[in-house]
Amino acid sequence: MKLLVIGSGGREHALVWKLAQSPHVTQMWCAPGNAGIAQERLAKNSSAVECVNLGAEDLPGLLAFAQGKKADFTVVGPDNPLALGIVDLFQSHGLRIWGVNRQAAQFESSKVFSQKFMEKYGIPTAAAGTFSEAGPAKAFCATLGGKCVVKADGLALGKGVLICASQAEAEKAVDEIMVGKAFGAAGANVVIQEFLEGTEVSLHALCDGKTAKIFPTSQDHKRALDGDLGLNTGGMGTYSPTPFLNDAQLVDVAKKVLDPFMRGCVAEGIDYRGLLYPGVMLTRSGPKILEFNARFGDPETQVYLTRMENDLLELLAACVCGSLGSLELKWSPLASVCVVMASGGYPGNYAKGRPILGLDAAAKLSHTKVFHAGTALKDGQIVTSGGRVLGVTALGRDLKAARAAAYAAVDEIRFDGAQYRRDIAAKAL
Numbered sequence: 001m002k003l004l005v006i007g008s009g010g011r012e013h014a015l016v017w018k019l020a021q022s023p024h025v026t027q028m029w030c031a032p033g034n035a036g037i038a039q040e041r042l043a044k045n046s047s048a049v050e051c052v053n054l055g056a057e058d059l060p061g062l063l064a065f066a067q068g069k070k071a072d073f074t075v076v077g078p079d080n081p082l083a084l085g086i087v088d089l090f091q092s093h094g095l096r097i098w099g100v101n102r103q104a105a106q107f108e109s110s111k112v113f114s115q116k117f118m119e120k121y122g123i124p125t126a127a128a129g130t131f132s133e134a135g136p137a138k139a140f141c142a143t144l145g146g147k148c149v150v151k152a153d154g155l156a157l158g159k160g161v162l163i164c165a166s167q168a169e170a171e172k173a174v175d176e177i178m179v180g181k182a183f184g185a186a187g188a189n190v191v192i193q194e195f196l197e198g199t200e201v202s203l204h205a206l207c208d209g210k211t212a213k214i215f216p217t218s219q220d221h222k223r224a225l226d227g228d229l230g231l232n233t234g235g236m237g238t239y240s241p242t243p244f245l246n247d248a249q250l251v252d253v254a255k256k257v258l259d260p261f262m263r264g265c266v267a268e269g270i271d272y273r274g275l276l277y278p279g280v281m282l283t284r285s286g287p288k289i290l291e292f293n294a295r296f297g298d299p300e301t302q303v304y305l306t307r308m309e310n311d312l313l314e315l316l317a318a319c320v321c322g323s324l325g326s327l328e329l330k331w332s333p334l335a336s337v338c339v340v341m342a343s344g345g346y347p348g349n350y351a352k353g354r355p356i357l358g359l360d361a362a363a364k365l366s367h368t369k370v371f372h373a374g375t376a377l378k379d380g381q382i383v384t385s386g387g388r389v390l391g392v393t394a395l396g397r398d399l400k401a402a403r404a405a406a407y408a409a410v411d412e413i414r415f416d417g418a419q420y421r422r423d424i425a426a427k428a429l
């Protein structure tokens, strides 16, 4: 099979690496890919994965490429092309593609849509209101004593969520989003949730329109600095499994969330085929959903796919053709830890083009895989080209061993200004 993967981050490198192991794959392209993706080879015939200079949001360009190359299957990594309707577009031209369609992508592209859906179908979530005007929004914040989270409805590069500790802060947040239009049209409507205390975990489930299959647990580290300090980022590191939810509790959460989710989709005529990634807060009164993402997490994918024992292509194909119910997800009992190495200054301004040294030494370590995110090849040298640069991922017999192995690999790698957290998975030990 000839495969096209869309995206360029660490998640996409993990997807490409895992899909390249499938005996069904004879040729693979990645648009636009990165320097690490370009080094991957297919298990079937050792041919190289080819990076194609097309942006993930260039829908007409991607369609023309897939048609021209007669790609048999396309896999979409990031949220933007999904929200833009790439799945609908490819399908309308008779192409097979994995990812949610535009209607289903609303679970991520509209927080108002998600919040209303959760309330309608009894999915446990924060007490919340949705608003299109600042006055009533502020009045609702007051009913929560100002301790709330104000969220712009639309996609805002992960920045549209403001956590408030007082009514004054909440009013400022509402004004910023709704009056000052800090996130443009994405902030025309807002969701305001009560502030929930607890431990946050990431869940992933593959869905085929009827059946949802849950992955083991994982946990991300969203803040830039050790001890969960500093600015919110796309994610500075992950590990799986997390001890904060045992197997029985995971089954229980899956029942409370995935059953009503799939039922609600069927009732609303939403054909959800792809990945569902609920962000969950484990509170004293049980698990509550903070948000839905409609794609694989980054860097959750890096720890999940290093543990996955299935042929990923078979699972993704089963999502598309509605046969997921007949497959069983299989996971390594080993633990996985991913430490993100970022450019100095991320998530603010950072330099690009810094040479990355030590990748060969790290590649020699067993049970270790260095996934590339913001990297590029310049004059034969791999250099930094983004905020999150690498996802250094290792397996171990338990989290302690996996963590030690991941940091041993990090110690081999150097680039000017490299910034990473020293405490990934530490809370689990």
Ligand code: AMP
Pocket (backbone or CB within 6 Å): 126, 149, 151, 158, 161, 163, 193, 194, 195, 196, 197, 200, 222, 279, 290, 291
């Ligand atoms: P979201 O994009 O909705 O997941 O929000 C981004 C981050 O804000 C989450 O990962 C949480 O850490 C935090 N957050 C969101 N909603 C809440 C809430 N209701 N209570 C506490 N923290 C929240």
Ligand code: GLY
Pocket (backbone or CB within 6 Å): 220, 234, 235, 293, 296, 297, 298, 299, 300
């Ligand atoms: N790890 C956070 C995200 O993918 O949204």
